[in-house]
Amino acid sequence: MRAIDVRDLMGNPGAGKTVAVDEPVPGLHLGLADVPEDTPVKGELRLEGLTEGILVSGVIAGHMRLSCARCLKEFDRDFDVEVSELFAAGPDPEGDEYALEPEGSLDPEQMVRDAVLLTMPFSPLCQPNCLGLCERCGGDRNLGECTCPERPADHRWAALEGLMD
């Protein structure tokens, strides 16, 4: 993500500007969720000069590709996430501000990545009542009642069951 020149806002409390972003952000992967790297993340960021640094706020939106945690089907979902973060020239290492670049620019990429990763679901479902896969044959139970045999006629399983008794 391109850095934003903020020399006009630094040390200038009360000054502000709005910047549009529309770029892919690498590294947006979490388990069953993924924002493909050729998909842009878009938004409008409001930058405001404060005595402590620069406040960045706005809404970031895009599409994520999810795999259903029950049936493994892939599907897309739109997301939008609000951000409101302080960027400081010499951030407190214990604090949660982001760092301004020394030459007076602000790179929003890490902030955007952190915010989008937080909205990614750990267990996405293609539909709230997804029936998942048949535990015997692996068929998609959303497509209808499974007609596979009640018990697999596989003697290896029978042998295993004998061991467990």
Ligand SMILES: [Zn+2]
């Ligand atoms: Zn599903």
Ligand SMILES: [Zn+2]
């Ligand atoms: Zn089945």
